[in-house]
Amino acid sequence: MSTPTTHDTASWQAADAAHFLHPFTDFQQLAQKGSRIITKADNLYLTDSEGNRLFDAMSGLWCVNVGYGQQSLIDAAAHQMKELPFYNSFFQTTTPPAVELAQLLAEVTPPQFQHVFYAGSGSEGNDTVVRMVRRYWDLQGQPERQVIISRWNGYHGSTMAGASLGGMKYMHAQGGLPIPGITHIDQPHWLEHGAGMTRDAFGLKAAGWLEQKILEVGPDKVAAFIGEPVQGAGGVIVPPATYWPEIQRICDKYNILLVSDEVICGFGRTGNWFGCETMGTKPDLMTFAKGVTSGYIPLGGVMVGDRVAKALIEQGGEFEHGYTYSGHPVACAVAIANIKLIQSLKLVERVRDETGPYLAAQFAKLNDHPLIGETQTCGLMASMQLVKAKDRGDGHPAMFDSALEVGMLCRGHCFANGLVMRAVGDRMIIAPPLVMTIAQVDELMGLIHKCLDLTLGDVRARGWV
Numbered sequence: 001m002s003t004p005t006t007h008d009t010a011s012w013q014a015a016d017a018a019h020f021l022h023p024f025t026d027f028q029q030l031a032q033k034g035s036r037i038i039t040k041a042d043n044l045y046l047t048d049s050e051g052n053r054l055f056d057a058m059s060g061l062w063c064v065n066v067g068y069g070q071q072s073l074i075d076a077a078a079h080q081m082k083e084l085p086f087y088n089s090f091f092q093t094t095t096p097p098a099v100e101l102a103q104l105l106a107e108v109t110p111p112q113f114q115h116v117f118y119a120g121s122g123s124e125g126n127d128t129v130v131r132m133v134r135r136y137w138d139l140q141g142q143p144e145r146q147v148i149i150s151r152w153n154g155y156h157g158s159t160m161a162g163a164s165l166g167g168m169k170y171m172h173a174q175g176g177l178p179i180p181g182i183t184h185i186d187q188p189h190w191l192e193h194g195a196g197m198t199r200d201a202f203g204l205k206a207a208g209w210l211e212q213k214i215l216e217v218g219p220d221k222v223a224a225f226i227g228e229p230v231q232g233a234g235g236v237i238v239p240p241a242t243y244w245p246e247i248q249r250i251c252d253k254y255n256i257l258l259v260s261d262e263v264i265c266g267f268g269r270t271g272n273w274f275g276c277e278t279m280g281t282k283p284d285l286m287t288f289a290k291g292v293t294s295g296y297i298p299l300g301g302v303m304v305g306d307r308v309a310k311a312l313i314e315q316g317g318e319f320e321h322g323y324t325y326s327g328h329p330v331a332c333a334v335a336i337a338n339i340k341l342i343q344s345l346k347l348v349e350r351v352r353d354e355t356g357p358y359l360a361a362q363f364a365k366l367n368d369h370p371l372i373g374e375t376q377t378c379g380l381m382a383s384m385q386l387v388k389a390k391d392r393g394d395g396h397p398a399m400f401d402s403a404l405e406v407g408m409l410c411r412g413h414c415f416a417n418g419l420v421m422r423a424v425g426d427r428m429i430i431a432p433p434l435v436m437t438i439a440q441v442d443e444l445m446g447l448i449h450k451c452l453d454l455t456l457g458d459v460r461a462r463g464w465v
């Protein structure tokens, strides 16, 4: 297949199908259907190769926190590319952007974090977490502390360690995962596991599963617990308020490291700089990526809390781990511009005080819609569960048969009506850019209502409700 010379949709689709294996994709199915080609974006809006305009309520892939087209990030990249496009940080060298970003990250993260280890992505960050946690316990003279506990339906990336930490069973089924020393507990998802309980009581029960698992594995064998403050890819599942404080208590009780995967929740998404602040935990390690550069260029890493940093620095000797792009100067320069923009636009405060509460109020109203069984919001991330009936008799909604793929039906209406909203099963989710205005929340809600009504029409016509 030759490189297309004309930029029409059909030729891009043909070349795409011939050469590009997309992530998490059924290649044959996509080749038959043809990819959607996104050609431009500005603020919250995407343009595709057919000239359609789409409201991007997913911030690309949970990352474009400052919205598209921000000149200061573009300038930072161009300037750094001219100045020094690359140098490594392996052999006792460093670069100004990597140092300045480390300093800035120490400022915006909670006080226990004074050190950063850079990676290229969230997955690489979580691979770093696994190696660092195990190294820490080696240095403590407790090398038998190897086991990391995470959660079913959590998402921590797609590398061997990231996918193992994650609780997506369909990922484990390909490639012999999880790797040894990783074990899972159930998620704090009230709709799935909390029938007959108040949310708060359920939160304590779900956190108790961690204690049970620790006792089952043996407290002297457990190294760490990792979780997303709000599960993102799993369906924007906001845990009950009682959950995280109880998790913290259990980690403290058994002297287990707490790792907060902030790849989605970091950099303002939840209405604080980091999700752990919203949930009231004090993690030892924090994985970040996505929002650190608003996705303009790849960057990830791990914030290393004092307890672990002290051991690594004072006792550790050489830590045998790192990536070519650890501290990539262009990525770091973009991250600096991004963080400064978040600060100058007061985006965290806006999400916390204005757009977050306004979105929450609008989402609460969706509960009046016949298709909606639950809505949840946290800052500028939100979910709504499409259900067959609001009450199956015990206060819990009745779900659709998953084979009907009602979520995909709804997602189809969204695309056709200029809205990017994601479906996780029958849970519709959004995580719009943090620059979203109140007027844009209204615009978004109008689109959501329209797509829900169209979906309701379909499921009624098909006799599914």
Ligand code: PMP
Pocket: 121, 122, 123, 124, 126, 155, 156, 157, 158, 162, 228, 232, 233, 261, 262, 263, 264, 289, 290, 300
């Ligand atoms: N952790 C979380 C919580 C994520 O949501 C993701 C990506 N969606 C990752 C890790 C992996 O990040 P990446 O895709 O950059 O490797």
